[in-house]
Amino acid sequence: MNIQSNQIALDASQRAVATAACDERQFVLAAAGQGKTEVLLARASSLVDDGLNPADEILVLSFSRAAVEAVRKRSGIHDLDGLQIRTFDAFATQILLDEEDLTEVGLPQGFDHRIRKATDLINGADFPDRLYPLKHILIDEAQDIVGDRAEFVLALISALGDEVGFTVLGDPLQGIYDFQLQGSVSKRNSSEFLQALINDFDVTETQLTRHYRATSDRTKELIKLGETIRGMGVLDDLTSRAAHQLLDNYRMESSSSSLLNLPGMLEPFEGDTTALLCSTNYEVLIASELLWENGYSHVVRRKTQDMSIAPWVYEIFKDLEDRTYNAQDIKEKLLAASKGDADDQWIALKTAEGDSRAWDSLNVSRLSQRLRSRSVPLALTVNDSAPLTLSTVHRSKGLEFTNVLYVQPPAGAPAAKEDASALRQKYVALSRAREDVVSTKLLQDSSARPVLSDGRWLEKRFGKFGQYTARMEFINSDIDDMLPFESDEIIAQTVQDNLVLERLLGKIIFGAIIDNDSEIPNYKLLTEDNEIIGKTSDSFGYGLKKSFAFKNRRNWTWPRGFTGGRVISIECATGHPEYTKSAGLGTSGMWLVPRLSGLITPTWK
Incomplete structure (x- = not known):
C-alpha cells in the first residue's frame, strides 16, 4: 500500500506506524514538525483499507482544538469524509447528550464537570451506546492530557477491551498543561498519564525520525536543540537552567526591541502567516490594542470553550x-x-x-x-485564522506558522522562570515556526499591575486613595446571547442588520447603561456612529460590580458607560424557536451577536 499525502511521502518510521495491525497499541514519540497530522491521517486511511468504517469504528481525539482543526482540514485529501474528529471535551459532551435523562436536567455546567460525568458513564453499568462500534482510537497531543481528562481516556481504553487498538502520539517536551491540575479532581500529571498508558495496556513504543516543518537553517537549528534537551533526561533545576540557556541563546540570535519595528512580519506576504505568541492573555490584549492603534489587522485566538x-x-x-x-x-x-x-x-x-x-x-x-x-x-465554529494571529502559547498548540514573533515574558512572571514548565512553554512557542523566529518585547506601562481574577484580567493602578481597578477585560460571556436584543427604541431586525463584520472588525464599541436602578446593570453596545449592536450580559454586570461600582447608602452607583472593547467576530446564537418568533426574526431559533475583546475603561459622566 502506497500511503502518502499531498505534501509529504511518509518515511519508514511513519509508514510503520500507519500500517500497523488494527488491534495494535502504539505510543509514538513525535516532536514538533515531524508530520504527526499526516501520520495520524495515514493511520486512519490504513484502518479504512483494512475494513473499518471511519464514521463509527474509528475515533480521533485531541486535547487541542487547533490540532482537531488541522486534522479535519486535511482529512478530505485522504478520502476520510465522516471521520470522527473531536476534542476530549466535545466527545464527552456528545456522550452526555446521547443520554435521554439529560433532556430534563440539562448538561453539567463546565467542561471539567462534563468530563467527569462522561467518565462515570463509561465506568458504570450503562455503557454509552456511542462507544460500542469503536475498533480503533487515535489520540494526538497526548502530553497535554492531565487530571480528569487523563482519567477519561484511561477509562475509555480500559472499557473498550483488549480487542480495540489505539495509536497515541505525543512529545513530553511539549507538555504545558499540568497547570490545569489546580482545578481538577484527579491530580494525575502528563508524565503519570503516559506511564500508565505504557505500563497498563501492553503498548509498543516507537519514534518518528524525520522533520518536515522547518524550512530554513534558522528553524532547523531548533530541531537539534530539541534533541539535545530531550537527551538531558529528567529536567531538574540544574538541567532546566542549562536548557533555558540553549533556547535563550537561540531566540536572541534574531530579536527586536519593539513589535512596531517588524512591519514585514506584521503584514505577511500573501500565503504567509505570522503568529505573535505571548505567555498570558493580558499580554495578548495589550499587543492587540497596540496593533489596532497602528493599523495592523489581526485575529485574537480564543480558548476552546469560547469558540461559538x-x-x-x-x-x-x-x-x-x-x-x-x-x-x-x-x-x-x-x-x-x-x-x-x-x-x-x-x-x-x-x-x-x-x-x-x-x-x-x-x-x-x-x-x-x-x-x-x-x-x-x-x-x-467561527474561523479564527488570519495572516496575523495573536495568541497565548497554550492556544497555539497544534498550529504552525511561517514566522513566529515570540514575546519575552516580563521579569518575575511564571513564564520567565528557569524551571521545566517555563522551558516547555518556550520550546512550544519557538517550534511553531517554519521559516523564522524573532524574539521581541512588549512595552507595558510600569504603573499598571495585571491581576487575574475570576477568569478575567484586571489592570490595577495606585491613586490618591490606594490601589484601584483602572481597566477590566471584556470576555466572551460578557455578551448577552440568551435572547435576540430589542428594546423600545430599536427592533431586533435592525440590530441584526447592524451586525456586519466587514464594517465592525476591530472597531471600538461603547457601552451605555440601560437601567441605572437595577441590582445588576446591563449596557447597550454602540458603534461610534451610534448604531446599537447588542447588550451586555449579567456576567458582565457582576464583573463590573466587583471591579468598579460602589455603594452609597442603599443604592449602587454604576458607571454610566464604558469604552475600549473591540469587535473580534460576529457569531450565531441559538435557542428555542419561540425566542426568534417573538422578536420577529422567524422560527429558526438562530440570530446574530457580536463578540468583543479588550480592556474596557468605565465612564462616569
Whole structure:
C-alpha cells in the first residue's frame, strides 16, 4: 500500500506506524514538525483499507482544538469524509447528550464537570451506546492530557477491551498543561498519564525520525536543540537552567526591541502567516490594542470553550421554519452559500443535531437547541485564522506558522522562570515556526499591575486613595446571547442588520447603561456612529460590580458607560424557536451577536 499525502511521502518510521495491525497499541514519540497530522491521517486511511468504517469504528481525539482543526482540514485529501474528529471535551459532551435523562436536567455546567460525568458513564453499568462500534482510537497531543481528562481516556481504553487498538502520539517536551491540575479532581500529571498508558495496556513504543516543518537553517537549528534537551533526561533545576540557556541563546540570535519595528512580519506576504505568541492573555490584549492603534489587522485566538457558531449557520437557517427538512434541501442551501465544503458542513450539522436514526433529514428546532449546549462540531465554529494571529502559547498548540514573533515574558512572571514548565512553554512557542523566529518585547506601562481574577484580567493602578481597578477585560460571556436584543427604541431586525463584520472588525464599541436602578446593570453596545449592536450580559454586570461600582447608602452607583472593547467576530446564537418568533426574526431559533475583546475603561459622566 502506497500511503502518502499531498505534501509529504511518509518515511519508514511513519509508514510503520500507519500500517500497523488494527488491534495494535502504539505510543509514538513525535516532536514538533515531524508530520504527526499526516501520520495520524495515514493511520486512519490504513484502518479504512483494512475494513473499518471511519464514521463509527474509528475515533480521533485531541486535547487541542487547533490540532482537531488541522486534522479535519486535511482529512478530505485522504478520502476520510465522516471521520470522527473531536476534542476530549466535545466527545464527552456528545456522550452526555446521547443520554435521554439529560433532556430534563440539562448538561453539567463546565467542561471539567462534563468530563467527569462522561467518565462515570463509561465506568458504570450503562455503557454509552456511542462507544460500542469503536475498533480503533487515535489520540494526538497526548502530553497535554492531565487530571480528569487523563482519567477519561484511561477509562475509555480500559472499557473498550483488549480487542480495540489505539495509536497515541505525543512529545513530553511539549507538555504545558499540568497547570490545569489546580482545578481538577484527579491530580494525575502528563508524565503519570503516559506511564500508565505504557505500563497498563501492553503498548509498543516507537519514534518518528524525520522533520518536515522547518524550512530554513534558522528553524532547523531548533530541531537539534530539541534533541539535545530531550537527551538531558529528567529536567531538574540544574538541567532546566542549562536548557533555558540553549533556547535563550537561540531566540536572541534574531530579536527586536519593539513589535512596531517588524512591519514585514506584521503584514505577511500573501500565503504567509505570522503568529505573535505571548505567555498570558493580558499580554495578548495589550499587543492587540497596540496593533489596532497602528493599523495592523489581526485575529485574537480564543480558548476552546469560547469558540461559538459561525455566522454562515445563521445565514443558512434564518429563513427556515422550526420543522424537519430533507437533506437535499439543506445541502442545496449549503452549496449556494459557498462557505466551505458542503458535504463536510452537512455532516457537522447532522452530528450536532444528533438524530442518527434519520440521516436523510434535519430538524431545525432540535439543531438550534442542541447547539445551545455548546457541543459544537469544529466545522460549524467561527474561523479564527488570519495572516496575523495573536495568541497565548497554550492556544497555539497544534498550529504552525511561517514566522513566529515570540514575546519575552516580563521579569518575575511564571513564564520567565528557569524551571521545566517555563522551558516547555518556550520550546512550544519557538517550534511553531517554519521559516523564522524573532524574539521581541512588549512595552507595558510600569504603573499598571495585571491581576487575574475570576477568569478575567484586571489592570490595577495606585491613586490618591490606594490601589484601584483602572481597566477590566471584556470576555466572551460578557455578551448577552440568551435572547435576540430589542428594546423600545430599536427592533431586533435592525440590530441584526447592524451586525456586519466587514464594517465592525476591530472597531471600538461603547457601552451605555440601560437601567441605572437595577441590582445588576446591563449596557447597550454602540458603534461610534451610534448604531446599537447588542447588550451586555449579567456576567458582565457582576464583573463590573466587583471591579468598579460602589455603594452609597442603599443604592449602587454604576458607571454610566464604558469604552475600549473591540469587535473580534460576529457569531450565531441559538435557542428555542419561540425566542426568534417573538422578536420577529422567524422560527429558526438562530440570530446574530457580536463578540468583543479588550480592556474596557468605565465612564462616569
